[in-house]
Amino acid sequence: MSDQQLQQLIKMVNQIAANQHGEKAQAAQRVAMHLQKFWARSMKARIIAYLDDDGSDLSPLAREAVACLKHERQAG
Incomplete structure (x- = not known):
């Protein structure tokens, strides 16, 4: 996925x-x-990787939501 x-x-x-x-x-x-x-698996993986790498352009709520998504994916 490109920048x-x-x-x-x-x-x-x-x-x-x-x-x-x-x-x-x-x-x-x-x-x-x-x-x-609604997001494709690749989209979810990319945004989680971005959160793990930097995440600085995510709003605080978006950052928390992606962290929740990551947790759900790890648990499931």
């Missing part, structure tokens, strides 16, 4: 997170569920 594709993933997850309202932990869980349902 441009990664930047698009970052933009998308930040937009999804920005559209969540309510309590932060529940919002992060909703974003993680959205990623789990």
